[in-house]
Amino acid sequence: MSGSGLYRFSSRMARVPDSFLGELFSVSAQPGVISFAGGLPDADLFDVAGIRDAAEEVFNQEGKSALQYTTTDGYLPLRRYIASRYRSRLGLNADPDEIQIVNGSQQCLDLVAKILLNPGDHVLIERPGYLGAIEAFSFYEPVFNPIPTLEDLAGPSTEAIQDLVAQYHPALWYGIPNSQNPSGMTWPVELRREVAELLDGTGTLLYEDDAFGELFFDGRARDPVKRWLSDQTIMTGSFSKTISPGLRCGWIWAPRSVIIEFNRAKQAADLHSNLLSQMILARYLETVDVDQRIREIAQIYGERCQVMEEIIDDDFPSGTSHTCPEGGMFLMVTLPSGVDSMEIFRQGIKQKVAVMPGTPFYVDGGGIDTIRLNFSSANPDQITEGMDRLSMVIRDMG
Numbered sequence: 001m002s003g004s005g006l007y008r009f010s011s012r013m014a015r016v017p018d019s020f021l022g023e024l025f026s027v028s029a030q031p032g033v034i035s036f037a038g039g040l041p042d043a044d045l046f047d048v049a050g051i052r053d054a055a056e057e058v059f060n061q062e063g064k065s066a067l068q069y070t071t072t073d074g075y076l077p078l079r080r081y082i083a084s085r086y087r088s089r090l091g092l093n094a095d096p097d098e099i100q101i102v103n104g105s106q107q108c109l110d111l112v113a114k115i116l117l118n119p120g121d122h123v124l125i126e127r128p129g130y131l132g133a134i135e136a137f138s139f140y141e142p143v144f145n146p147i148p149t150l151e152d153l154a155g156p157s158t159e160a161i162q163d164l165v166a167q168y169h170p171a172l173w174y175g176i177p178n179s180q181n182p183s184g185m186t187w188p189v190e191l192r193r194e195v196a197e198l199l200d201g202t203g204t205l206l207y208e209d210d211a212f213g214e215l216f217f218d219g220r221a222r223d224p225v226k227r228w229l230s231d232q233t234i235m236t237g238s239f240s241k242t243i244s245p246g247l248r249c250g251w252i253w254a255p256r257s258v259i260i261e262f263n264r265a266k267q268a269a270d271l272h273s274n275l276l277s278q279m280i281l282a283r284y285l286e287t288v289d290v291d292q293r294i295r296e297i298a299q300i301y302g303e304r305c306q307v308m309e310e311i312i313d314d315d316f317p318s319g320t321s322h323t324c325p326e327g328g329m330f331l332m333v334t335l336p337s338g339v340d341s342m343e344i345f346r347q348g349i350k351q352k353v354a355v356m357p358g359t360p361f362y363v364d365g366g367g368i369d370t371i372r373l374n375f376s377s378a379n380p381d382q383i384t385e386g387m388d389r390l391s392m393v394i395r396d397m398g
């Protein structure tokens, strides 16, 4: 990418895919558009009063320290909370010193790539993979090796993992075992064990992104791959989907040697995450019944997912298939052959329904016949109305 003649951009910028998201979000925000395109939690489920009370307590009791600079690793009571939740939810022993707070788990994608990737290093990623990871990693100029996701496995092909690891010795394997974005798939436990066994001792670090692990509709926690590959796994989490994305608070849990380098990179990037947000969250988490709140949110999202699936099953043209999420916020639809998802996006906007075309999630350019649908942000009536519009758009094109 060149500049205007008065300045120039780094050559690295030319390698980063143009984000389609800006256009997507601006059309989705047009009045009357029902959007299944984004990935927002439902703002009606935010505990505004509870967070306001926690903020008031922080200001009243520790206002001066909350407004001061702090250390890079993050607010210790919050790191202790995260560590103890790993113990209570998953029976895993996390040391608060292995946890660092970040400005949303998206920041981990950038910083992990910064400390691990040289240009030309190989990165394994699910196919389809999380667009935010593809964008963040691209700045560090890796070679992406997409791992086919197989519906019958509900996760990545272990054969492909084995071959790619042996052939390329990737620096990183980035995956989302819980309610993957964009597919909505959850890897079964046997697959998790197998992935751990395949990677063990290979020199490839596993990046296990757990943005959605708390949001299973049945409320049951799933064992992370880290359980079987502790010293070789980075795991990240976030309060965005369960409490508030606006607080920009997530974390990384990684072996100490990784944390030390991560800390250096974070210090250089932004000194530390927003301390006020961290203190408010820590206070809030002490006072609220978190499990109960999360159960309610997951249940509501589960009902919405079901509404969406039923409309696809009943009203979409034959030849359409969809994933069946156990949690999270997204499902993926494969359209009858010949239907182009970019065209669905364009026609959908005319009919005031927005979807996310699948193509940007495929680092090798596939996915033309797929769309990702978000079921968390619209209520059931809006979902019904929006899916009716979408079904008409697809039928008209068929």
Ligand SMILES: Cc1ncc(COP(=O)(O)O)c(C=O)c1O
Binding pocket: 039, 103, 104, 105, 106, 107, 130, 132, 176, 181, 209, 211, 237, 238, 239, 240, 245, 249, 250
């Ligand atoms: C899989 C995945 N990882 C990470 C993120 C980043 O979330 P945040 O930075 O809000 O924690 C998202 C956001 O949607 C996501 O879907």
